[in-house]
Amino acid sequence: MKAIQVGLLGIGTVGSGTYKVLTRNQEEIRRRAGRAIEITMVADLDVERARSIVGDGIKVVADGREVIANPDIDIVVELIGGYGVAKALVLEAIAAGKHVVTANKALLAVHGNEIFAAAREKGVMVAFEAAVAGGIPIIKALREGLTANRIEWIAGIINGTTNFILSEMRDKGLDFDVVLKEAQRLGYAEADPTFDIEGIDAAHKATVMSAIAFGIPMQFDKAHVEGIVGLQAADIRHAESLGYRIKLLGITRRRADANGIELRVHPTLVPAKRLIANVEGAMNAVVVQADAVGTTLYYGKGAGAEPTASAVVADLVDITRLHTADPDHRVPHLAFRADSLSDTPILPIAQTVTAFYLRLRVADEAGVLSRITTTLAEHDISIDAVLQRPSSDQKAGEQDLIILTHNTVEGKMRTAIAKMQALSTVLAPIVSLRKEDLA
């Protein structure tokens, strides 16, 4: 059978990885797919560098539109990133009747609905395994492996940079700023780490998972996003002594009681005995809770040239296999068919339900604890555990009060925190972190 011809848009880290993996494992892949899959054209602004990677046998151009216009190209792989050129080229490729593979979570989370609608119209596939958790086949697990299930929630470590930073903070007892510098030096964090450390990258990925888990449109603008900037070593230590680890989790949860869906990214206390709490360094892991199968977990490298290429090439093979199936029988882009997407809304953060970890710097005097617990009780917040500790800077007459609560509606907690903050015996801004049991 004739080879499937692939055109790459952008040959940076992931593009080079894809070229390398396809070349190195071409025989293994052909034995599986039944036909060869070959990159026959590459577009990159840096034509020289691109040519130095792929050699002379492959046509290299500066303009992605030449790739799209080539009638021999069956699949266009977009690895440019961002929303600008990438979006335009993906839409043009679709308009030209090409199947598309992309690793671009930002593009999908923000413009996915438009892109998938265009793809449906033209009867082409848009595959995006590489957009979430790198080489872990989590998109496939959600869209195909768990089709029997009503998915209840997903919680994932889906940003390697922040997990590396949190692991180092815990291991070495260091503060955020110090570890970030080290991560940048080691290449685990970019020069401008904003997208990672502020949780935006994780929120893109959580948005994609939320859509395919619950059959709703992409709604990145409704996601609640908090990063790990400002997280203090003291809280990691206290959490540890209470049996918890702090992880930056992307969480999405179906809330039948509120007829809505939670979609949020934030540092989260997780029981130390959970597998996901033990995922260290730059590794990723996603836990999925579903009604028939129960809990499943998927673990692996969430970034890097070859792990991401692994996902890109898996998509290429899938398209090679599925392009002969009638479009109506293919796996729907968003796991659920476009005509049966749900309009269940994303809930505002005030309506989400989690437990909380609070740290209050208080005056070391009689009645303080009583005033605080009374305030919590007045807001229907029940307490799971209380620790009193010398204040982290050892100031006389002050101490740290650490409180774990049971599940509560976030809005009530915010009101209670404001009330407690106003107490004269509360001497510093209250630290609050969400806690999930993930059982």
Place this chain on the structure above:
Amino acid sequence: MKAIQVGLLGIGTVGSGTYKVLTRNQEEIRRRAGRAIEITMVADLDVERARSIVGDGIKVVADGREVIANPDIDIVVELIGGYGVAKALVLEAIAAGKHVVTANKALLAVHGNEIFAAAREKGVMVAFEAAVAGGIPIIKALREGLTANRIEWIAGIINGTTNFILSEMRDKGLDFDVVLKEAQRLGYAEADPTFDIEGIDAAHKATVMSAIAFGIPMQFDKAHVEGIVGLQAADIRHAESLGYRIKLLGITRRRADANGIELRVHPTLVPAKRLIANVEGAMNAVVVQADAVGTTLYYGKGAGAEPTASAVVADLVDITRLHTADPDHRVPHLAFRADSLSDTPILPIAQTVTAFYLRLRVADEAGVLSRITTTLAEHDISIDAVLQRPSSDQKAGEQDLIILTHNTVEGKMRTAIAKMQALSTVLAPIVSLRKEDLA
């Protein structure tokens, strides 16, 4: 679109679970698959019980052949188990042009080659996600998610009964026999637990994974199989103190240096810090090492009505989707196309390479350790660690010598063990367990 009609052969635990999940989640599944999937006929020897499960709307018969003969049935699900009737009915269903879903690892590991050949001839699919690790979509990950990769090795906790027993032995410091009785009382082990505790069930599953990972035929008869019978609490304790847990692993590994494939099931020491070492109770987990993606891990429930049903139904949806693709473009049964299977042989156990844990009961006298280490050195076996401990039964003049070795060819180790066993200062049968780093 017309509903896909499914006929069940056997409605025991998994069959009832499949009926329940398909019924409860029919709307969710239809939204994904684009058409309804309905069980319309059931065959079970116990017609009365079957009818009490599925009610009056579904035709119940005693003879599976009636289901196969029904021209309205699109997919036949075999949940009878074993090699006898199950094999005959699967082959008859294929001959009748039906697609088949089965959870029967024993049947596939032993007669898979014949079954897949028949299916190819008739152009039908035989899907078996439920055959390995219950609800974890590991077959899909191996056959589709990791298509870009050259898979290097797989190591899995793929039998929940034995993992439950090992977890309890470790937690409570109890011996095998005691925990087995408890497991039987709790329903984690069957009245006749032979298939589980002797490693046969795990070997069936390892055989299936080996075939689809490396593109080789099923070769259960070549698998090396050891169970956990006779495993002693003392060794679990010593392993723990050296930083290891003992797990029953199904392992298959490509050995480029020996032009062969290892396929084996045995109790294995694994570093305690590995995620898979922390998989407790009846849970399953599979680690896959592959050249592009690196290490990935898949975790979940390996048995039970609904987790297994989750996999059966996922297969039903896959067939619903793929049956319109031309057969040449479907996912090959064994992940690799039948015309490109490899004849790389399964290596005899003597040629496998692992590290070892040894426990020797020795006389407490000068020169003992020297004689033993000399014997190991003479067989090119290098030592990683040595512990001396009072003998577990506190006998005067005796002690236990615990040795961890580096990787060695098993044949050499067996010869060395025989030599050491013959020493007059070695007072009891030498305990030997394999150790894997899984890094």
